[in-house]
Every structure is written in structure tokens, then in C-alpha cells.
Amino acid sequence: METLTLQDTQNLHQGIQKLYTLRNLDTFGVAALTIMNQLVPSDIPTFHITYVRTHQTSDTFLPDFPGFTPEMERVRLQHFGKHPIAQHMPYTLNGAYKLSDFVSQKELHWFEGLYQQFLRLVDVEDQIVFFLPNANPGSWCNLSQTDATLVGFALHRPQRNFTERDRLILNLLRPHLAQAYSNAQHYHQFQQQLTQLHQCLNSLGLIILNGIGQIQFRSPSATQWLQTYFTKSTHTDHLPDHLWAWVRHQISSFTNNHLLTADIPLCIEQADKKLVIRFLIEQIGECYLLILEEQTVSGLNSLELLGLTQREADVLLCVIRGKDNKAIARHLSVHPSTIRKHLESIYRKLRVQSRTEAIAHTLETLGILNSLPSI
Numbered sequence: 001m002e003t004l005t006l007q008d009t010q011n012l013h014q015g016i017q018k019l020y021t022l023r024n025l026d027t028f029g030v031a032a033l034t035i036m037n038q039l040v041p042s043d044i045p046t047f048h049i050t051y052v053r054t055h056q057t058s059d060t061f062l063p064d065f066p067g068f069t070p071e072m073e074r075v076r077l078q079h080f081g082k083h084p085i086a087q088h089m090p091y092t093l094n095g096a097y098k099l100s101d102f103v104s105q106k107e108l109h110w111f112e113g114l115y116q117q118f119l120r121l122v123d124v125e126d127q128i129v130f131f132l133p134n135a136n137p138g139s140w141c142n143l144s145q146t147d148a149t150l151v152g153f154a155l156h157r158p159q160r161n162f163t164e165r166d167r168l169i170l171n172l173l174r175p176h177l178a179q180a181y182s183n184a185q186h187y188h189q190f191q192q193q194l195t196q197l198h199q200c201l202n203s204l205g206l207i208i209l210n211g212i213g214q215i216q217f218r219s220p221s222a223t224q225w226l227q228t229y230f231t232k233s234t235h236t237d238h239l240p241d242h243l244w245a246w247v248r249h250q251i252s253s254f255t256n257n258h259l260l261t262a263d264i265p266l267c268i269e270q271a272d273k274k275l276v277i278r279f280l281i282e283q284i285g286e287c288y289l290l291i292l293e294e295q296t297v298s299g300l301n302s303l304e305l306l307g308l309t310q311r312e313a314d315v316l317l318c319v320i321r322g323k324d325n326k327a328i329a330r331h332l333s334v335h336p337s338t339i340r341k342h343l344e345s346i347y348r349k350l351r352v353q354s355r356t357e358a359i360a361h362t363l364e365t366l367g368i369l370n371s372l373p374s375i
Contacts, residue, residue: 002164012169015039019173019180025188029060032177033153037062039173040166042155044122050150055080072118079113085129093150096130096170100160124156130170132178151181205292213244213288222292229268229275243277247288250279272296306365307349315342320359 004012015035022031029047037045047060055077061067068076084102085092099108105125108115119125131152153170155162205222209215215237218226230240239247246266266277273294280289308316311332318328325343329336343355352358 002168004165004168008165008169011039012172015173016176019176020183022180022184023187025184028181028184030062032180033060033062036153036155036170036173036177039169040128040155040162042128042157044124044156046154046156048152048154050152052148052150068118068122072121075113075117079111079118082111082114085127092129093131093133095174096128096167098128098162098167099126100162105160119156122156123158126157126160126162127154128162128166128170129154130174132181133175153177205290205294207239207290207292209239209247209288209290211286211288213247214238216287221294222290225275225292225294229270246277247279247290251281251288254281306362308346312342312346312349315339316346316358316362319343319355320362 015038018035019032022028024031033045033047044065045062049058050056057073057076059067080086084099085097088097088102108119108125119127129152131150155170201219203221204219205225206217206219207215207222208217226240226243230243238244243266265279268275268277273296276293276295278291278293280291282289306313314332315328318331323331325336325339328339332339346358347353350358350361352361
């Protein structure tokens with residue numbers, strides 16, 4: 001049985017340690033090949049991803065090798081099924097195998113496509129190939145009909161001098177390469193999700209406050225809206241005074257279990273825009289969240305939320321602006337009696353008895369701090 005020297009073991013241990021520092025999926029192949037080539041040198045080490053159904057292979061090489069030509073790639077694809085490693089799948093999915101495990105050198109030279117048009121052109125007489133253990137060899141028949149991928153490494157030499165010591169090192173390295181590659185994949189996914197989150201936060205108005213109300217984070221949109229809708233504060237780590245007073249009220253409502261009150265958002269209108277601020281408590285992290293959203297609104301659309309028709313909303317908006325029935329009639333080009341009928345319908349829908357009650361009910365129900373836009 002082949003054994004490793006103390007130096008082999010130390011080198012293998014150092015190589016494994018380096019593998020677990022790899023995070024960048026885009027550079028994983030080159031980095032892993034560099035580590036592997038120090039343990040088992042070869043003339044052309046390759047990292048490859050093979051698409052099982054189509055037999056297409058994507059290769060990564062060390063920087064000093066120019067890669068295979070398009071014609072060589074075409075030949076390899078055409079003769080994929082004749083490669084001894086592929087012919088002996090799923091057996092060869094279990095570890096590192098050499099061409100010389102299956103064919104003699106003379107037999108290899110008989111392969112017109114694989115050898116004469118591919119391996120011979122890059123002066124290769126033997127390969128040792130292994131795949132990362134990410135597939136169940138027992139399901140190869142089913143796997144070969146899917147869009148699954150096989151990730152692996154292939155080492156090439158101009159002579160048949162791969163040893164059992166080389167095979168042992170690669171087999172010992174194989175599960176660590178699989179874990180390191182999986183780590184790089186997860187890190188890559190995490191980075192993509194983090195980028196998406198940052199993009200989302202940049203478009204979303206979000207403010208995070210600590211337990212004493214200091215701003216721990218605010219998105220660019222939130223910063224812009226604070227400057228637009230509130231008097232600029234001299235303290236960048238605190239909310240504007242009026243907004244902080246509202247937040248304290250929300251905290252108090254939550255503390256006293258007045259959840260319905262605390263669930264009402266703050267709405268601030270300015271021209272044809274409205275800033276809606278919602279308050280949330282993150283109890284685990286002991287922080288407060290403010291979700292800001294700017295909406296385009298009109299006074300008529302807001303009033304129609306009360307169940308009024310468009311014409312009734314027109315009338316109520318004029319009432320809020322202080323116009324009497326005659327002025328409203330002139331503005332809407334109708335008879336004053338029509339305005340009285342609209343008001344009766346408005347009072348009935350709002351369940352109020354007078355113009356003053358209608359105005360108060362409207363402003364309270366819609367949660368509007370500033371007056372509606374002028375007409």
C-alpha cells in the first residue's frame with residue numbers, strides 16, 4: 001500500500017489550509033490549480049465543469065497555458081463518449097483515475113480523435129482525472145439525462161509517470177476541494193444577495209434606530225426625503241424633532257399595547273407628493289425601523305378613499321378650502337341646489353352633520369398633517 005512521507009503530509013496539510021481560504025468563485029479554479037500543482041505537478045493542470053447532457057466542458061487553466069484551440073474543443077466534444085474515463089462512469093466518479101488504468105499506450109495511440117487530434121497536439125501521453133463528490137454514482141443513468149454538471153480536475157503529463165502516491169494525494173485532497181468549492185459557491189450567492197439587498201435598500205426608504213433613538217443606518221432615499229419633508233437637523237445621527245416626537249409616541253403605544261394606534265402610519269403631504277412613514281420594532285435586535293415611501297397623490301384621489309364619488313370629492317375639497325355653496329357652484333359650473341344635494345350625500349357617507357365635522361373627519365381619517373393642495 002502506498003504511503004506518504006512526512007513532507008508529503010505537511011505539504012498536503014498546508015494545501016488544505018490554503019483551500020479553505022478561497023472565497024472568490026470566479027478565481028477558484030486558478031487558485032485551486034495552483035495549490036494542486038504544488039502537490040502533484042503536471043504540465044497542463046485543468047479545472048473543468050462538464051454539462052452532463054450536452055457533454056460541453058468549460059476549462060480553466062493556469063495563466064501560462066493558452067488553452068485548447070477551438071478545433072481541439074470540437075474534437076473532444078465529438079469523441080467525449082470514447083474517452084476511457086467517460087466510458088467507465090459511474091465507476092470513475094469515485095476518485096482519481098488515469099488513462100493508463102484502462103488503456104495501454106499503444107491502445108491510446110489508436111484513438112484517432114481523442115489522441116491523434118487532441119492529446120498528441122499538446123504532447124500528452126497520460127491523464128489523471130477526478131470529479132468532486134457532488135453526484136450519486138448510483139444514479140448515473142438518471143443523472144446523464146439531466147442538466148446536471150460535473151466539477152473536476154484533470155492533470156496531463158507527456159509521460160506515463162503518475163504514481164500511486166500522486167493518486168493518494170489527489171484522493172485525500174478531493175473531499176476538501178469539494179467543500180472549498182461549495183464554500184466559494186455559497187459565498188458567491190451571499191455576495192449576490194448582499195448586492196441585491198444594497199440595491200433594494202438604496203431604493204427603499206429605511207431608517208434603523210437603536211434603543212435610544214440614534215440613527216444606525218439610513219438609506220440614500222430616506223436621507224433625501226428627510227431633507228425634503230423636514231427642517232434640516234444639525235445632528236446627522238438623530239431624527240428631526242417632529243419625527244422623533246412621533247416615534248416616541250409610537251414606542252409608547254407599543255409599550256402600552258395600543259397596537260392599533262401604533263399601526264397608523266405618519267403621512268406628510270407636500271405639493272402633489274406624500275411621504276408615508278411606518279414604524280416597526282425589531283425586538284430581537286432591540287432596534288426600531290422606519291419604512292419611508294413617497295407616493296404621488298392628489299387631493300381628489302385621497303378624498304375618494306372615503307367612498308365619495310369624484311364629483312362629491314370635488315365638492316368636499318372646495319369645502320375644505322373654505323368656499324361657500326355659491327362659490328363652489330360657480331367653480332363647478334352647476335346650480336347651488338346641486339351642491340346642497342352633494343353635501344347631503346357627503347354627510348351621510350361620512351356620518352357627520354356639518355361642514356366642520358366633515359372637514360375634521362376627513363383630515364383625521366386620511367392622516368394628513370399638512371393641508372391638501374390648492375385648486
